Structure formats: C-alpha cells, structure tokens
Amino acid sequence: NAGVTQTPKFRILKIGQSMTLQCAQDMNHNYMYWYRQDPGMGLKLIYYSVGAGITDKGEVPNGYNVSRSTTEDFPLRLELAAPSQTSVYFCASTPSFEINYGYTFGSGTRLTVV
Amino acid sequence: AQSVTQLDSQVPVFEEAPVELRCNYSSSVSVYLFWYVQYPNQGLQLLLKYLSGSTLVKGINGFEAEFNKSQTSFHLRKPSVHISDTAEYFCAVIRTGTASKLTFGTGTRLQVTL
Numbered sequence: 001n002a003g004v005t006q007t008p009k010f011r012i013l014k015i016g017q018s019m020t021l022q023c024a025q026d027m028n029h030n031y032m033y034w035y036r037q038d039p040g041m042g043l044k045l046i047y048y049s050v051g052a053g054i055t056d057k058g059e060v061p062n063g064y065n066v067s068r069s070t071t072e073d074f075p076l077r078l079e080l081a082a083p084s085q086t087s088v089y090f091c092a093s094t095p096s097f098e099i100n101y102g103y104t105f106g107s108g109t110r111l112t113v114v
Numbered sequence: 115a116q117s118v119t120q121l122d123s124q125v126p127v128f129e130e131a132p133v134e135l136r137c138n139y140s141s142s143v144s145v146y147l148f149w150y151v152q153y154p155n156q157g158l159q160l161l162l163k164y165l166s167g168s169t170l171v172k173g174i175n176g177f178e179a180e181f182n183k184s185q186t187s188f189h190l191r192k193p194s195v196h197i198s199d200t201a202e203y204f205c206a207v208i209r210t211g212t213a214s215k216l217t218f219g220t221g222t223r224l225q226v227t228l
Contacts, residue, residue, distance in 0.1 A: 042220040
C-alpha cells in the first residue's frame with residue numbers, strides 16, 4: 001500500500017504562475033483534506049472533500065481551488081501564485097468520519113513562490 | 115468551534131530525561147483528541163488518540179497521554195526520551211460523531227540532546 005502520495009516534493013514558482021499539487025490515495029478513503037503548514041502556525045485547512053464530486057472550503061481557501069472527480073485523486077490548484085503561498089502543503093485522507101483511524105498524511109510538497 | 119493551545123513552542127531536554135508536552139483544548143461539545151509527530155522533512159504520523167474509555171492512552175514509541183476533562187488538557191509524556199524523539203509534535207482535536215475536521219495546535223518542537 002502506497003498510502004497517500006503527493007507530487008511534486010519540491011517546487012519553485014514565479015509570482016503569477018499557476019500549478020497543480022497532486023494527491024492520490026489507494027486506500028479507498030472517502031474523506032480527503034489539504035492543509036498548509038507555516039512555521040509556528042501549525043496546520044491550516046485549505047479545502048476538503050467528503051467524496052467524489054463533493055468539495056468544501058476550509059479555513060484558508062483563498063487563492064486555491066480543488067476538484068474531486070475520483071475517490072483516489074484530490075488535486076489542489078494554485079491559479080496566480082503569490083509569495084504568501086510559500087508553504088509546505090500536506091494532503092491527508094481518512095475512510096469516513098469514523099475517525100478511529102485518524103488521518104493518513106502524505107509526505108508533503110514544499111512550495112516556494114519568488 | 116474547537117481550538118487547541120500548545121503553550122510551549124520548543125522543549126529542550128537531555129537524552130534519558132522525562133518529558134511532558136502540554137496541550138489544552140477548548141470546545142463546547144465532546145471531542146476526540148490526537149497527538150501527531152512530524153520528523154524532519156516528513157509528513158505527520160499518528161502517535162496516539164483518545165476516543166473514549168480510559169483516560170490514559172498509550173501510543174507508539176513509548177509515549178502516553180492523559181485526557182483530563184476538568185482541566186481540558188491532553189498532555190503528552192514519555193519517561194525517558196531518546197535522540198530519535200527529536201521532532202515536531204502536534205496536538206489535534208475533532209468534534210465527535212460528525213464529519214468535521216481536525217483542528218491542530220501550533221506544534222511543539224522537542225529537541226533531545228546528549
């Protein structure tokens with residue numbers, strides 16, 4: 001089992017460029033999440049999805065978009081990169097709200113916007 | 115809404131000494147509580163969780179935590195730390211019985227030295 005796979009691991013973007021952070025899980029989990037981690041700030045929820053075709057905003061959604069066309073994939077889109085989006089991005093998943101399992105996290109994508 | 119406070123941003127400790135990482139939460143409803151560990155350049159890994167039952171919860175790598183409802187705390191402890199325990203530790207909370215989302219604290223950096 002690969003778990004949660006995030007690509008790329010590192011990326012440098014110029015201001016105004018766009019990119020998609022990929023997240024895939026092979027555990028048939030319904031719930032998927034995108035968090036960003038900034039030093040001293042913990043993890044902030046950007047978007048989440050409770051199943052294919054269903055997404056919703058988290059705490060800090062501005063500047064991002066998501067889609068969930070399949071159970072496995074939950075890509076995060078940055079349309080116009082800004083320096084404030086420099087961060088480490090984590091994708092996570094869980095089977096349902098039976099949270100006995102906790103969340104399974106990917107290894108992260110470190111993004112720098114210059 | 116729920117919130118988590120980790121008062122200590124950094125905790126330095128000598129190897130083989132005991133350690134306690136503090137976590138306090140705020141919620142008007144019942145919650146589940148978690149501790150996650152993040153090793154350098156890695157994703158988050160579940161250490162332990164409190165769902166119900168015994169207030170003393172044992173996790174991986176010799177860590178344990180105690181749920182104290184009256185003090186709204188969930189402190190993490192280890193009687194003897196090892197160099198390999200050097201990492202960032204996050205406390206997290208989620209409402210029970212709903213499809214809500216994990217809310218994380220800002221993290222505590224545990225630095226173990228010889």
